[in-house]
Amino acid sequence: MKQTRLHSVLRTATASVVLCCAAFSVSSVQAAPERIVSADGSLTEIVYALGEEQRLVGVDTTSTHPAAATDLPQIGYKRNISAEGTLSLSPDVIIATQNSGPDKVVNQLKAAGVDFRVYSEAPSLAAVEEKIKYVAELLDKPAKGEQLWAQVKLKVDNAKAQAATVSQPLRVMFVLSAGDRSPLVAGSNNGADTMIRLAGGINAVEGFEGYKPMPVEALVAARPDVILMMARPGHTMSAETLFAQPGFAMTPAAKEQRLVTMNGLKLLGFGPRIGDAISELTTALYGDQNAQAAR
Amino acid sequence: MNLQREMRAQWTLGLLGMLLLFTLVISVGVGPMSLSMAESLQVAISRFGLIELSVPQHVVSVVESIRMPRTVLGMLVGAALAVSGAAIQGLFRNPLADPGLIGVSGGAAFAAVASIVLGGTVLSPLSARLGIYMLPLMAFLGGFITTLVVAWIATSRFGTSITTMLLAGIAINIVTGSGIGIFTYMADDAMLRTLTFWQMGSLGGATWDNVIAAATMILLAVVLILRYAKSLNALLLGESEARHLGVDVDRIKMKVILLSALAVGAAVAVSGMIGFVGLVVPHIVRMSLGPDHRYLLPASALLGALFLLLADMVSRTIIAPAELPIGLITAIIGGPFFIGLIVFRARKGGL
Numbered sequence: 001m002k003q004t005r006l007h008s009v010l011r012t013a014t015a016s017v018v019l020c021c022a023a024f025s026v027s028s029v030q031a032a033p034e035r036i037v038s039a040d041g042s043l044t045e046i047v048y049a050l051g052e053e054q055r056l057v058g059v060d061t062t063s064t065h066p067a068a069a070t071d072l073p074q075i076g077y078k079r080n081i082s083a084e085g086t087l088s089l090s091p092d093v094i095i096a097t098q099n100s101g102p103d104k105v106v107n108q109l110k111a112a113g114v115d116f117r118v119y120s121e122a123p124s125l126a127a128v129e130e131k132i133k134y135v136a137e138l139l140d141k142p143a144k145g146e147q148l149w150a151q152v153k154l155k156v157d158n159a160k161a162q163a164a165t166v167s168q169p170l171r172v173m174f175v176l177s178a179g180d181r182s183p184l185v186a187g188s189n190n191g192a193d194t195m196i197r198l199a200g201g202i203n204a205v206e207g208f209e210g211y212k213p214m215p216v217e218a219l220v221a222a223r224p225d226v227i228l229m230m231a232r233p234g235h236t237m238s239a240e241t242l243f244a245q246p247g248f249a250m251t252p253a254a255k256e257q258r259l260v261t262m263n264g265l266k267l268l269g270f271g272p273r274i275g276d277a278i279s280e281l282t283t284a285l286y287g288d289q290n291a292q293a294a295r
Numbered sequence: 296m297n298l299q300r301e302m303r304a305q306w307t308l309g310l311l312g313m314l315l316l317f318t319l320v321i322s323v324g325v326g327p328m329s330l331s332m333a334e335s336l337q338v339a340i341s342r343f344g345l346i347e348l349s350v351p352q353h354v355v356s357v358v359e360s361i362r363m364p365r366t367v368l369g370m371l372v373g374a375a376l377a378v379s380g381a382a383i384q385g386l387f388r389n390p391l392a393d394p395g396l397i398g399v400s401g402g403a404a405f406a407a408v409a410s411i412v413l414g415g416t417v418l419s420p421l422s423a424r425l426g427i428y429m430l431p432l433m434a435f436l437g438g439f440i441t442t443l444v445v446a447w448i449a450t451s452r453f454g455t456s457i458t459t460m461l462l463a464g465i466a467i468n469i470v471t472g473s474g475i476g477i478f479t480y481m482a483d484d485a486m487l488r489t490l491t492f493w494q495m496g497s498l499g500g501a502t503w504d505n506v507i508a509a510a511t512m513i514l515l516a517v518v519l520i521l522r523y524a525k526s527l528n529a530l531l532l533g534e535s536e537a538r539h540l541g542v543d544v545d546r547i548k549m550k551v552i553l554l555s556a557l558a559v560g561a562a563v564a565v566s567g568m569i570g571f572v573g574l575v576v577p578h579i580v581r582m583s584l585g586p587d588h589r590y591l592l593p594a595s596a597l598l599g600a601l602f603l604l605l606a607d608m609v610s611r612t613i614i615a616p617a618e619l620p621i622g623l624i625t626a627i628i629g630g631p632f633f634i635g636l637i638v639f640r641a642r643k644g645g646l
Binding site: 061176177180181182183184187206207211212213214215216218220221222230232241246247249250 | 353430431489502617618
């Protein structure tokens with residue numbers, strides 16, 4: 001605690017030095033970074049949620065929320081960022097997740113003396129906590145970070161309580177794309193699987209990891225009560241179209257046309273909106289009455 | 296000697312037909328859902344009114360609206376790819392030719408990837424109207440139009456040059472390939488997954504609706520191609536020799552190419568990119584039956600159908616409940632088998 005205060009005093013001191021002599025190069029200052037490039041959508045959201053967006057000087061193409069982030073200079077797709085383009089923004093620090101890359105570019109950026117911070121990519125609540133707290137620390141706003149995480153935690157716990165009142169958890173199947181071919185569905189060990197479980201559902205799909213095509217026959221055998229899909233402009237499928245297809249038509253979900261669509265980035269982003277995403281999904285699955293009962 | 300060969304060819308055709316029938320039955324009987332073979336077959340047979348049904352309704356639905364269309368689609372696509380491959384190899388007199396060479400696969404893939412990536416933005420009025428039929432329709436049109444372009448490039452007032460067509464096909468494939476690259480770059484994560492799997496092929500989208508649509512085009516094209524067997528035989532001697540034999544070479548070329556584009560375009564539209572069938576199957580047949588198109592074409596159709604049915608059974612059961620894309624299986628089986636065959640024939644000196 002004492003150290004943080006000392007650090008903050010130092011930072012204010014150096015900041016004033018910078019203010020005094022404009023010629024002083026910013027990157028040589030050992031203080032909270034002022035020029036940040038984010039190479040991951042969830043990290044960009046965290047910076048915004050902490051109210052520190054004025055420090056962002058560049059983002060990658062996965063940073064689409066809030067909409068204002070898309071107006072910032074682009075460094076390319078997170079797995080394929082451009083070294084020189086990023087350096088041209090003269091960042092003090094680049095914040096990224098484990099799958100940002102390619103490694104060669106990361107090494108080039110590190111060699112160029114840029115502080116490159118890598119955070120967990122894991123689709124878990126723990127990773128969200130880690131990202132929020134570490135980014136807040138990096139920005140020298142640890143208190144704001146704690147506060148933000150507390151808000152997220154509260155929503156997650158509420159959703160958990162809401163889901164706990166349900167006697168029979170629903171079997172949910174996340175469908176990434178369905179149309180003219182075997183639908184791509186979420187098996188275990190991925191973002192959708194985590195979200196389904198956090199929202200109090202059971203992933204109807206077992207037996208493989210990640211997102212894979214699944215023969216419609218296996219889809220019937222999985223007996224999903226609810227189909228979960230991403231709402232994307234122009235790609236969103238209506239319940240009638242979906243449940244008219246053979247396979248989907250034979251699932252328990254078809255009886256009451258239970259299709260839940262959610263914003264993809266919100267659902268699978270694992271950023272600060274995860275609390276809202278979980279409550280939204282839980283409410284979509286089990287209705288709102290339970291929420292009142294839980295309180 | 297010649298008579299012996301014809302006898303052998305006819306026997307082979309009969310044998311392939313029986314094997315196909317047998318595989319068809321098995322294909323309806325296996326799948327990721329654990330139904331007994333007897334139950335599944337009961338459903339299939341009851342359709343002909345021979346026996347009373349005594350199985351639960353969900354078994355009937357799975358067999359009738361999932362397995363049966365998928366099986367039929369597999370046979371159609373396999374036959375379409377193999378017959379077109381055989382006809383195009385004959386036409387080009389080039390063992391490396393396959394339906395991809397006339398641009399149909401490249402064009403279809405380009406249109407399909409475009410509709411996956413642009414479906415939500417530029418092409419949204421189209422996708423709103425056509426829904427899930429947009430991609431197959433676009434793929435079919437893309438394939439057919441690209442083939443027309445290739446044929447147009449190759450045709451001058453001196454007729455259609457096969458060499459120019461070969462070059463045009465390669466050039467068009469480079470163009471469509473770079474177009475696919477651009478769309479891949481524009482795609483987001485979800486689109487990337489969809490388009491990657493599309494390019495690996497799958498029979499998973501089979502419904503009676505699209506089976507009937509594909510069947511109309513594929514059967515028409517295959518039957519018409521079979522009628523050109525004798526002309527293709529004459530072309531094997533060379534173009535001028537064929538002309539002397541009274542074959543209207545330019546007309547045959549154009550017709551075979553357009554019919555192949557029709558068959559392959561329809562196949563790619565409903566099943567995505569399934570490689571190797573069009574290249575390997577005709578070769579296997581040619582190595583065992585010889586180059587006579589009267590037998591080569593029908594035998595290729597049967598073997599293509601058989602091969603794809605087997606590959607699809609592997610596709611939907613090997614890593615159940617997930618599906619291994621069928622294009623990977625045809626390549627994994629087809630590639631080494633083909634290499635083995637070439638090595639074997641080369642040692643015997645009979646390639």
